[in-house]
Amino acid sequence: MRCVFLLIMLCGLAIAEDGLKAWLRYAPPPMSRSLNEYPIPSRIVVLNSTMSSPVFTASQEVVQGIQSMFGISLDVDDAESIQSRIDTSKWHGNLQENPFEQFPLRLPKADTTQIWPAIIGTIDVFEERYPGKLPDLTGLQPDGFYINISSSAILILGRNERGALYGSFKYLSDLAQGTAFPTTHMSNPDVPIRWVNQWDNLHGRGRQGSIERGYAGASIFFENGLVRDNLDRARQYARLLASIGINAVVVNNVNADSGILSDRNIEGLARIADAFRPYGIQLGISCYFASPEKYGLPTADPLDEDVIAWWNNITNVIYERIPDMAGYLVKANSEGQPGPLTYNRTLADGANMFARALRPHGGTVMFRAFIYDASKLNLKANWRDDRAVQAAQFFDGLDGMVDDNVVIQIKNGPIDFQVREPVSSLFSHIRRARTALEIQVTQEYLGQQCHIVYLGSMYKEIMDFDFAVDNTSAPLSKILNGQQFDRKAGGYAAVVNAGLDETWLGSHLAMSNLYAYGHLAWNPSRDPEELVRDWTRLTFGHDEKIVETIFDMSMTSWPAFENYTANLGLLSMVDAATHFGPDPGYRVHSAIATRAYKGSIGIDRTVDNGSGYAGQYPKRIADMYENVDATPDELLLFFHHVPYTRRLHSGSTVIQRIYDAHYAGSQTVHDYIGKWKSIKQMVDVEQYENVLSRLKFQAGHALVWRDAINNYFHDLTRIPDEKGRVGNHPWRIEAEDMDLDGYVIHEVRPAVSASGGRGIVTSSTTKMGIAAATIGFPAGEYALAINYFDVATGCSAWQVFLNDQPTAQWAGDGEFKLGHSPSRSINGASATRITFSNITVAPGDVLRIEGTPDGQEMAPLDYISFLPLGIVD
Numbered sequence: 001m002r003c004v005f006l007l008i009m010l011c012g013l014a015i016a017e018d019g020l021k022a023w024l025r026y027a028p029p030p031m032s033r034s035l036n037e038y039p040i041p042s043r044i045v046v047l048n049s050t051m052s053s054p055v056f057t058a059s060q061e062v063v064q065g066i067q068s069m070f071g072i073s074l075d076v077d078d079a080e081s082i083q084s085r086i087d088t089s090k091w092h093g094n095l096q097e098n099p100f101e102q103f104p105l106r107l108p109k110a111d112t113t114q115i116w117p118a119i120i121g122t123i124d125v126f127e128e129r130y131p132g133k134l135p136d137l138t139g140l141q142p143d144g145f146y147i148n149i150s151s152s153a154i155l156i157l158g159r160n161e162r163g164a165l166y167g168s169f170k171y172l173s174d175l176a177q178g179t180a181f182p183t184t185h186m187s188n189p190d191v192p193i194r195w196v197n198q199w200d201n202l203h204g205r206g207r208q209g210s211i212e213r214g215y216a217g218a219s220i221f222f223e224n225g226l227v228r229d230n231l232d233r234a235r236q237y238a239r240l241l242a243s244i245g246i247n248a249v250v251v252n253n254v255n256a257d258s259g260i261l262s263d264r265n266i267e268g269l270a271r272i273a274d275a276f277r278p279y280g281i282q283l284g285i286s287c288y289f290a291s292p293e294k295y296g297l298p299t300a301d302p303l304d305e306d307v308i309a310w311w312n313n314i315t316n317v318i319y320e321r322i323p324d325m326a327g328y329l330v331k332a333n334s335e336g337q338p339g340p341l342t343y344n345r346t347l348a349d350g351a352n353m354f355a356r357a358l359r360p361h362g363g364t365v366m367f368r369a370f371i372y373d374a375s376k377l378n379l380k381a382n383w384r385d386d387r388a389v390q391a392a393q394f395f396d397g398l399d400g401m402v403d404d405n406v407v408i409q410i411k412n413g414p415i416d417f418q419v420r421e422p423v424s425s426l427f428s429h430i431r432r433a434r435t436a437l438e439i440q441v442t443q444e445y446l447g448q449q450c451h452i453v454y455l456g457s458m459y460k461e462i463m464d465f466d467f468a469v470d471n472t473s474a475p476l477s478k479i480l481n482g483q484q485f486d487r488k489a490g491g492y493a494a495v496v497n498a499g500l501d502e503t504w505l506g507s508h509l510a511m512s513n514l515y516a517y518g519h520l521a522w523n524p525s526r527d528p529e530e531l532v533r534d535w536t537r538l539t540f541g542h543d544e545k546i547v548e549t550i551f552d553m554s555m556t557s558w559p560a561f562e563n564y565t566a567n568l569g570l571l572s573m574v575d576a577a578t579h580f581g582p583d584p585g586y587r588v589h590s591a592i593a594t595r596a597y598k599g600s601i602g603i604d605r606t607v608d609n610g611s612g613y614a615g616q617y618p619k620r621i622a623d624m625y626e627n628v629d630a631t632p633d634e635l636l637l638f639f640h641h642v643p644y645t646r647r648l649h650s651g652s653t654v655i656q657r658i659y660d661a662h663y664a665g666s667q668t669v670h671d672y673i674g675k676w677k678s679i680k681q682m683v684d685v686e687q688y689e690n691v692l693s694r695l696k697f698q699a700g701h702a703l704v705w706r707d708a709i710n711n712y713f714h715d716l717t718r719i720p721d722e723k724g725r726v727g728n729h730p731w732r733i734e735a736e737d738m739d740l741d742g743y744v745i746h747e748v749r750p751a752v753s754a755s756g757g758r759g760i761v762t763s764s765t766t767k768m769g770i771a772a773a774t775i776g777f778p779a780g781e782y783a784l785a786i787n788y789f790d791v792a793t794g795c796s797a798w799q800v801f802l803n804d805q806p807t808a809q810w811a812g813d814g815e816f817k818l819g820h821s822p823s824r825s826i827n828g829a830s831a832t833r834i835t836f837s838n839i840t841v842a843p844g845d846v847l848r849i850e851g852t853p854d855g856q857e858m859a860p861l862d863y864i865s866f867l868p869l870g871i872v873d
């Protein structure tokens, strides 16, 4: 009977998956287990719950999850009303010695005497009600939870209310994955700070709030300068984040608008906090340092009494409305933002001003360490100039000067969320103040959610990085949780930038990064491989083929992205405007520099001959990075300036490694298309198409990257590719070499972002252009790839004719579909490709493309390729 039921449910799977439910779909669990093996209670008993309490939320979540997974509706009772029917006689203080053999399952409806309850609540209330029944749980920390599944009850208990909710999510996740059910499980978070930062603006995207470096539409919090009326998405976001152990969200951009502190916005923030509260999520606020000046004071000097009083007052006002506000996040003296240094005060003075306003309310100030002074950098003139050394110069001396509710929030690397950086030396400098790691889930420099890049492995590598402080093993996670320097724990903050898009981050596959972040912040010893598998099962399904396909794509994706963008510790060569397309020339001497010269490349960060950044690490690490032979290949050019002909540990030369990596990386992501297609039947149609179109985009854009970077180095160094690939594209026809009518040649800037440095655009904004070529390739079937530029200023249309027969068409409307920072120019950020398969041609055939401009987008084309089966170019 039950099996039949499960089958019916599984057949009903064809509901459209828009992504909104993410990993909380609660789809029917694997059929490989019989329903009898799932620990499904007969009722829910909820302890100490009010409507806004996470315990109440937990009970609702369990009801909803079990209904959705098993089609079973459970009643919820409070402990009093059901007291007589709970048989506590078998509970004897050590429940784990009383495991079930087979779950008793739901008892027949007729039986009104016996129940097998799931009891959800806090440890304290449980102990009050059922004294002496629990094992020793003194080790359970705030937010921690205890689950026990025995033949008499399922206990889901938290040290606090939030813990009970986390325990419920864990229980549901185990059910949903159909994995092993431990009979007893205790879990504590490693750190108390597990925050998310949103870089949401109050204004900016039409009437809606935009999101800085956000690729998923407008803000879920703000519109028209105010907090939205409808906070449904904020509520759903809180649920999603609670399910992975996040406990606070800073809702506005660190480049903060002082308007966030207006009366109306404080009211609005209170509504957001109300929406968050049932999920145990606290609200945090980014503060503009000079806010007092915006509200009428002559200064924002952090030692000025009126300024101090102003912050104390506004903080009190906020706490009156939001008594559980988490605290402030402050970006000061960074990228044009004012800060204490503006008023000749120290960073500590600035941080403490906020800390003291927050202290009476138990709030925390997260003070960002992302401080550098670009005006002091002249890399062209000064060999030792380097942005990486600056943070420690700003922060040394501050340690020990800040209050203990200050947490210094430090980006993972010394530069800025690049594809690979060493872990910031600053973590080993600050020994007394608490610190938090800031990482990005939003892929600002990493393909902006249009390239899949699974970052769980990167986060893990960062957390595990051993600073060897005082010659002891000192992984970053141990510095953050306070153990290393014997201080209070700090934690983690991730810039997430979820938006109104139904996929939350703008891409279904990008969500594994958020999932991994939450789980790793809770427990840094989690395995990123296991996490991506769990996430896949919950998001897409249990079929091994799905799990292994997505696993394989995910695990190869960070190395692939690194390969086709920047290798060997070279920093990202993205353009300045969008951070999306390649512009290697611009980066030679910028603050994010490559120092790529004709014969040699890389930044010398040694103490001996460079900026000295290597010397900012504890001795063992400093010695490693100082020594060019000891530095790992993947960071070679981050620490050393070497000839292109230098041999790496791998045996290859630097230049050949750059060429090879770009070919390998772009090939890897090209293969994702076939891999994804192989699971077509197993994935929701909408999701399948959405991911497929992004994978195609990625494969095309990876080639743009590959060619831009390889051609750049080829031209610069004049060192040929040993394998003869760079600059050699036998299957291409350049658009500028075609017969043009109504099209003119366009010099592309940077030149490396177009094949041959040039493309074509229509000669007018209103008239169609025609480009034609006679084909000389051998007769046969090809994939026809067309590289064009999809600029944000219009939606051109192109049509392809073969011997006058309409063969293919497309539109340049990616700016409405893709979500990455749109480019207004013809460059590496707008360069893209579309491919049409199974095109049969013979020598002498004529290919004609008609491009119809739209707005300021003048149907730009770069080149076409006729690709025989198996050729990627």
Ligand code: GCW
Binding pocket: 199, 212, 213, 254, 255, 331, 334, 335, 370, 416
């Ligand atoms: O990398 C830079 C980003 C800015 C961001 C800044 C920061 C919010 O390009 O958009 O500003 O980092 O982290 O403060």
